[in-house]
Amino acid sequence: MEDKKTGVTPLIEIRNCTMEFPGVKALDNVNFTLMPGECHALVGENGAGKSTLSKCITGENRMTKGELFVKGEPIKISSYGVRESQSRGIAIVHQEFTLMSDMTGVENIFVGRYEKKHGFIDWKALDKRAQELMDFLQCDVNLHVPVKHLRTAERQLIQLAKALLDDPQIVIFDELTAVLQEKDIQNIFRIIDILKAKGIGIIYISHRLDEVFSCCDSYTVLCDGRYINSGKVEDIDNGKLVKMIIGRELANVYPPINENLGDVILEVKHLTAPKAFRDINIQVRAGEVVGLAGLLGAGKTELVQAIFGNHKIVSGEVLVKGKPVNIKKPYQAIHLGMGLVPDERRTLGLNMKFDIKDNTTLPSMKLFRKLGIFQDHEGEAKAAYDINEKMNLSYYSLWQNVKKLSGGNQQKIVIAKWMLRDTEIFLLDEPTRGIDIGAKFEIYNLIHELTAQNKAVILVSPEMEELIGLCNRIYIMYEGAIMDEVEGERKTQEVIINSLLGVNAE
Ligand SMILES: Nc1ncnc2c1ncn2[C@@H]1O[C@H](COP(=O)(O)OP(=O)(O)OP(=O)(O)O)[C@@H](O)[C@H]1O
Ligand SMILES: [Mg+2]
Incomplete structure (x- = not known):
């Protein structure tokens, strides 16, 4: 002993x-x-x-x-x-x-x-x-x-x-x-x-x-x-x-960044929510990944939640494809083609009482209506199967409760459910938290695939390397305001960290 x-x-x-x-x-x-x-x-x-x-x-x-x-x-x-x-x-x-x-x-x-x-x-x-x-x-x-x-x-x-x-x-x-x-x-x-x-x-x-x-x-x-x-x-x-x-080596963790950008799909103008953030202006183009960096309490989660209709705003506006929209509840955001992967998946991203299939197909139920009234359960199961296989989910049955899945596998389902729907704007709040290195790599590839299909992505991440590796542009938030926006040669750890801490990088 x-x-x-x-x-x-x-x-x-x-x-x-x-x-x-x-x-x-x-x-x-x-x-x-x-x-x-x-x-x-x-x-x-x-x-x-x-x-x-x-x-x-x-x-x-x-x-x-x-x-x-x-x-x-x-x-x-x-x-x-x-x-x-x-x-x-x-x-x-x-x-x-x-x-x-x-x-x-x-x-x-x-x-x-x-x-x-x-x-x-x-x-x-x-x-x-x-x-x-x-x-x-x-x-x-x-x-x-x-x-x-x-x-x-x-x-x-x-x-x-x-x-x-x-x-x-x-x-x-x-x-x-x-x-x-x-x-x-x-x-x-x-x-x-x-x-x-x-x-x-x-x-x-x-x-x-x-x-x-x-x-x-x-x-x-x-x-x-x-x-x-x-x-x-x-x-x-x-x-x-x-x-x-x-069981294998991993080269080139980050896929290439898509440079082929389309029109602005999502625009946020002067958005303000007291105590959370103020006067936020951001734009995201089709095919673009835009990062949000900031310390704890900088207002990143509140901002993506507000865009999704889950956090009250007092002024400012959100535009989707150039048109002002009034999103007060998440279902309205979903209707406009948005999908949110929240930072706390256990309480916000998944319904712990449901199985894998239902959690995956929940936001897309309407896509599986036959003759307007019958639910195509077979079609749903097939779609859920396909998307979860693609995400390399480790599970034994689609009818298995999500509660008992490991943390990372739960996170994959939260992403899968938005991929299944024809989502155009992905709001990803720390999507790789608690995810293993192999699965992270798969999620990076998924994000790349989304951009190749002209989707727009907002990515919140505490990992600087991840933001630099995946984003075209990064907005840096400090105490509720955007302090800086970096791209190209300024997209470095040093510049970002200085702005994160409120130190003027210039
Ligand atoms: N209470 C349970 N009932 C049935 N299966 C379970 C239960 N808890 C865990 N499992 C299964 O046991 C296996 C190991 O899960 P575990 O949670 O220990 O993984 P982990 O290494 O901690 O993963 P992660 O990095 O995602 O947290 C998984 O296949 C999981 O689905
Ligand atoms: Mg675990």
């Missing part, structure tokens, strides 16, 4: 773990070891089994076969659960949001673990402890409003504070950084260093491989539920890691 060379006992050891869900073998004979003081990257494509393995460690999943040792002690799987894993010092920040949206940050951090004084909850003590945690994390989040009013990244930081509450010895970050911006990610690296110095072991799940090289000591690669390889990060490079993950 202990490492033969060093004599150190692993914090976690998993041997021959198999985990079967009805109809799916999510893990097949996987081995995994986490040592004290190390940050261990767990990587693999969407659906590879990373979250499932994490949940076997936290006791949320009960492995079908295999052995688990925590700090050298064998665990009795049949009775192992979340409470026991917590008491053994294991904590997790989940990939999906697990906070109660109507409760405040403080309430969420302590839910189920309120300290009492003379039979009453000692709110003062809880506030103090919560503030200490936030100070430790060096972030300034309002802990006294219901978390539904907070931004995605702020909620993620509350999830992190909650995980660290009991001074765990083993912490699992399941795509913690997927919703964070560069500055916050650097902060997470700082926190990881502090945790490592205390001898805490971290399991780090991310699709952003640059992060693996920035903060991880070792790695384990999974593919389709099987163990592929593990070792020290210093012994590999990005190319080798990509090859282990997708």
